[in-house]
Amino acid sequence: MLCTALAGLIVVLAGALLAVTMQMHDNLGWLDHSSRVLRTANHALSSLRTAESGQRGFTLTRDPDFARAVGPALDTARRDAADLVNLTADKPEQNERARQLQALVAGRADTLEAAARLARSGQFDQARQSTASRHGLELMQLVEAKVNDLLLDERALAADRMAAVESLLRTIRWLVILGTPLTLLMLALVARSLIQRIRRPAGEMLAVMGELGAGHREARITGEMGSREFAQLASGYNAMADELQRAVANQAEAAESLKTANAALSRNADTLRERGEVIEILGGMAHRMQAARTDEELAAIIEVFVPRVLPQIPGALFVHNNSRNLLVPTATWGGLEQVQTGFAPEECWALRRGQSHFVDEAGSDIVCPHVGVWADHYHCEPLLAGGEVIGVLYLRGTVGTESRFRLAVLSENIASALVNHRLQRGLREQTIRDPLTGLFNRRYLEETLALEMARAARSGAPLTVVMCDVDHFKRFNDEFGHDAGDQVLQTVAAELRRRFRDGDVVCRFGGEEFVVIAPATEVSILRARVEEVREAVSHLTVRQGERALGSVTMSFGLATWAPDMDREGIALLKAADAALYAAKREGRNRVAIDPQALAA
Known part of the structure; x- marks a missing residue:
């Protein structure tokens, strides 16, 4: 029941996130549509003004070079006006404005063409009279007024759509904030239910055995065991107790039957106690793995608890890396030192077959290619979830029959923990990463900056911040479109991530601005590194598919x-921002340092 509820919760969260994402995609599409309407209207007006200027220049100076621009500019204005009618087909009121604008543009274009024809035929006086007439000026004023009305309405539409996008972003944030702890709670309840389902039948069996030991030979296990293994144990115990009762009635065979029953009872009791201990250990292990936040913590838990479940059997846990399609070592125990740095899933027969694969002695079975020199004495246990490869437990030695139960339950616990850990890590990455560039987002920047300032205050170590942005970024959006702008940001982000050291935190601050937190780094040392980054960026050539977008430069502050700054980082970021603007004023594509940092 709990598993079904957990699955339903995950499906609901995924469905909600998908629905919100689709709505956001639609709203972003409409935002792009509004941008096209605004650009087309402005371009139509600009083309009409260009034609007007060319016709006046030709009439006044009689220079034919002015006349050459009139015809193409009028064609462009008419074409843009027609495009506006098509673009506003979804909004009747805007469409009516576009049609009126098309008529006004056509009227003004006709008057300009008529004056141009008079001038070309040598009738410059008549052309000047036509140009100076008030009718043309009134037409142009009507065109400008109609364009302004259309632009105002379209900008209002764009603002409403942007507000809708921001609302959807808030919805996604709340889904993640509320869904994550709820999912973790459900997982904890599932683990608790599993432990209780094992403890209850074990306790009932021990209680019945205690009654039998006290002389109550009619005591039997009658409760629901909850699993096939415990049901088989209970059935075997009841059969043994029945046999014991019959043996007592038959005095001739009582002594021999009693010895047999006692021996079987002792073995079962030892098995139950052993399994109870194993379940107790696995319960503690599962609880700690649920609370693990990093791969290192998960590996440390496995290295502590696996030797307690499978004593004197060295081994290693290999976890599947999806991006590389390799099984990589995550944890080792029992003194195992030499293990593969990584191997493909095809190199393990346990993963190929989806079940245990082991070799007890040389030649007893086919050997996995990843094993190496210990090919005659090993055991591989696959870790699978929903048919997906999670990892493999590699054990150097023989797993006896009495330890198979331990290994089976251990494998299930580790596989479940790895799946849960992967889910938690994926959710965490979504909350701290910028989806466009893959860099840390502003929320992570604020958290990290506060933490690093606290460390700097305690240790006295320096803390330097770099704020930078792309020079003339608007040019890419205007000339090539917003997709090209996104490509520029992705290329620059990749270069920043590659050039700064691992200890530096590279974040997207917003728009085309980036912030780098450099703990324990003097500003003089960091400046040399930033100069190298600036130089490397200036040599980049950004491409969008087959189209070259040109070179990129960046300014840095x-x-x-x-110690006298606030602990939230506001003053520090303002100082870096001021240095960045100083670099902009000095001509861009350069590095500037806050004067207070130089004084320190």
């Missing part, structure tokens, strides 16, 4: 945290 550096600032150092001081």
